[in-house]
Amino acid sequence: MKPLRSIPAVQPHPPVPQLKPPRRRSPPAAGGPSPMTTPRAATPPSFKRSSPRKKQRPRSRLLAADFAAGEADAARALVAARATPSPLSPPAVSPQSAAGMALPREFFEVDALDLAPRLLGKLLRRDQVVLRITEVEAYRPNDSACHGRFGITARTAPVFGPGGHAYVYLCYGLHMMLNVVADKEGVGAAVLIRACAPVSGLEIIQQRRGQQTEKPILLTGPGKVGQALGLSTDWSNHPLYTPGGLEVLDAPEPENILVGPRVGIEYASPEHVMAPWRFAVAGTPWISAPKNTLRPR
Numbered sequence: 096m097k098p099l100r101s102i103p104a105v106q107p108h109p110p111v112p113q114l115k116p117p118r119r120r121s122p123p124a125a126g127g128p129s130p131m132t133t134p135r136a137a138t139p140p141s142f143k144r145s146s147p148r149k150k151q152r153p154r155s156r157l158l159a160a161d162f163a164a165g166e167a168d169a170a171r172a173l174v175a176a177r178a179t180p181s182p183l184s185p186p187a188v189s190p191q192s193a194a195g196m197a198l199p200r201e202f203f204e205v206d207a208l209d210l211a212p213r214l215l216g217k218l219l220r221r222d223q224v225v226l227r228i229t230e231v232e233a234y235r236p237n238d239s240a241c242h243g244r245f246g247i248t249a250r251t252a253p254v255f256g257p258g259g260h261a262y263v264y265l266c267y268g269l270h271m272m273l274n275v276v277a278d279k280e281g282v283g284a285a286v287l288i289r290a291c292a293p294v295s296g297l298e299i300i301q302q303r304r305g306q307q308t309e310k311p312i313l314l315t316g317p318g319k320v321g322q323a324l325g326l327s328t329d330w331s332n333h334p335l336y337t338p339g340g341l342e343v344l345d346a347p348e349p350e351n352i353l354v355g356p357r358v359g360i361e362y363a364s365p366e367h368v369m370a371p372w373r374f375a376v377a378g379t380p381w382i383s384a385p386k387n388t389l390r391p392r
Contacts, residue, residue: 196345200336203259207233207277207284210258212352212374212392214275214286218344221324224296226314227346230289230375230382232357234274236282240363243283253331255283261333261341263326270318271326275335275343289358289373290315291323292381315383351377353389 198217203210211233219226234241242251242264253262254276262274262285274285291314293300300314300323301307314323324341335343353375360368375382375389382389 197336197338198259198343198345200257200259200334203275203277203336204279205258205277207235207286208372210275210277211286211372213348214288214343215352215374215376216346216348218294218346219273219288219291219320219324220342220344221326221340222296222299224299224324225294225344226291226320226323227294228288228290229292229379230315230373232287232289233277233284233372233374234287235284235372236278238284238363239367240357240360241283241285243285247283251283254285255281256332257334259334259336259343261330261335263321263328263330265328266318271321271328272317273321273324273326273330287317288320289317290375290381290383291320292379293323311380311382315381317383349376352392353377353382354392355389358383358385 202213205213211231214228214231217228219228234243236243238244241254243254245251247255250264253260254274256262256276257280258277260276262276264272264274266272273288275288277284277286290311292311293309293314297309303323303325304313304319306313314320326341330341333341335341354371355373355375356369356371357373371390373389374392377391
């Protein structure tokens with residue numbers, strides 16, 4: 096018998112490593128990361144801390160708002176100022192009156208005693224200067240205080256001219272005195288303009304007067320009126336009812352009038368010294384001295 100071959104011993108196989116079963120992943124949520132990508136932890140954005148800032152309006156809006164507020168304040172101040180006028184303020188004049196409607200020649204062709212109070216409140220205009228008449232005096236024929244008492248001379252001839260013309264004479268070698276000739280031609284009567292209140296052209300008035308003031312002292316006196324208007328004796332015989340140059344314009348008459356004796360005529364007869372032929376607007380400070388001789392009409 097053949098000897099039996101030795102059978103090699105069977106070597107045991109090495110142990111098979113145990114594999115962990117794969118992890119079951121839950122399906123991604125809608126809009127989540129794809130299962131093929133490994134999601135990373137989101138890094139929160141870094142912000143620099145700063146103090147909260149107040150929202151600013153555009154500069155143009157700020158300027159517009161400031162301008163509107165300023166306009167409103169100015170309007171309120173103007174309304175308040177108009178509601179409480181200063182006692183030194185001249186009477187208000189409508190633009191239509193200041194622009195002027197010339198008075199007809201017939202307005203002046205009446206007795207000086209009738210014309211004088213009718214001139215109160217009317218306007219005198221020369222160029223940019225407009226004055227409201229606040230005080231006058233009447234001088235009549237056969238009046239011992241009237242220049243016409245001397246008859247017609249080179250100086251007094253304008254007094255005998257047509258009503259509505261100017262008569263300007265030099266007083267004491269200093270003052271130009273403006274008179275409005277009254278009545279018919281040849282009668283010899285006039286109305287002296289004693290005081291006025293400024294309506295326009297204040298800077299020109301102050302320059303001519305040499306006084307930077309708005310107080311009544313600026314125009315309360317016949318010489319001051321002539322100076323404010325820049326008059327000379329060359330204005331005598333000038334018609335006051337025609338446009339241009341020196342004019343008398345229509346305006347509302349005053350509600351109340353004061354009367355009293357005329358000023359500075361001590362040389363006249365007693366009856367004419369005491370005659371109440373001086374007229375003034377009541378309630379205005381734009382009246383010359385003396386004021387204590389004036390009484391309600």
